[in-house]
Amino acid sequence: MTDTLTLMHTRNRRYHHGDLRAALLTRAEDTLREKGPTALSLRELARDLGVSHAAPSRHFKDKQALLDALALTGFERLTAVLGASQEGVGEAFAKRLDAMVRAYVGFARDNAELLDLMYSIKHDPGASDALREAEQRWSDLVVRLIGEGQAQGEVRQGPMERVGLPVFAALHGYADLAVTGMLPPEVDEHGLDDVIAFMLRGSAPA
Amino acid sequence: MTDTLTLMHTRNRRYHHGDLRAALLTRAEDTLREKGPTALSLRELARDLGVSHAAPSRHFKDKQALLDALALTGFERLTAVLGASQEGVGEAFAKRLDAMVRAYVGFARDNAELLDLMYSIKHDPGASDALREAEQRWSDLVVRLIGEGQAQGEVRQGPMERVGLPVFAALHGYADLAVTGMLPPEVDEHGLDDVIAFMLRGSAPA
């Protein structure tokens, strides 16, 4: 057999998988999305990938380490999505806020279980530094947005934690409500418009 | 309410526990608070209560049923706390909102893991009717608050889901941020003031 190219994905039961670590993460995210976090088991993951039940331990020291790695990819993708949302939307604070909020809620919808995992892990005091940094990077995007709004006179003055925190709370809360299915579908669509307008009123200059 | 009260709490290793169901719930909430949701195991619960590992199944058909029952008590207590917060605070919307928000966040702080459980369970489509009703009862308190504010002319007009939803999102989001420890302690104290003021601006009449 020609094992020169793309031997990574042949199902030939080679002794070495090729990129088991990445395969585990991908498969774990699929299972997380389809069957929920409690259904995630290292042994089942290993079975799905045609590998022995102890193989994953070569790449993740325990189950939590895999979940941490999964959350890390989530933060990175979220940061990318939020960053992209700011491109080509102009300078007006209202537009920029609108774009970012919709991007965040969109990500939350598309990655509900993953987002849940991301938050539940950050809560843990033993979270890794990389995780903390990734979370810092994306929250910086919100901070910067508010800061720019202040500089333009479109957002009330004041320290960031006083001005930005309520906006962030509403954003986070709405995304969580939408994601956990607490909003009837028809409320959900227009609800976001109302939340954004609410944010603008609440953060407008005095 | 008759006699048997005396026997309920003797540790005499009687064959029948007396009120194993309530004891399981109480103990489960303690371990939930102290060691987190993943550490909750029916067998350990049974051991703690000095009972065999299969005894809990006589009262809860499976682990999820126990978690559901636990969440139900949580919703009932939350409703009671929010209701009590409205007593003796006068009629002004700002005062009533302030009291309810602080009561909610206080409950969230005191019962962080339980609240988490409550939300994660409601998400599940198989949640029981009793659970749905309990959740309905407390969200009605928020709805009524907003409705009264509208009647007094202190809250902008409009359908409830358009006016109340953003307020609720901010409340829920802030409580979650506070509970998961995402807020530095010094931000936390005054942060709530800022969020309440933000809510009032956002929901003030046009």
Add this chain to the structure above:
DNA sequence: CCGCCAATGTAGGCGGCGCCAACAATGCTG
């Protein structure tokens, strides 16, 4: 070029888990 070694995967076992079935003690009720 090749032998050695670190990296990666396998095989098996340990204790704990949730759940189930069969059996035992209890106490309510007719």
Add this chain to the structure above:
DNA sequence: CAGCATTGTTGGCGCCGCCTACATTGGCGG
């Protein structure tokens, strides 16, 4: 006070995460 539903016990099944010992592989320095 006898019978029976309720409540608790014992044991077992198949999972799980994690550990240790062993097997295979590929890359690197002599």
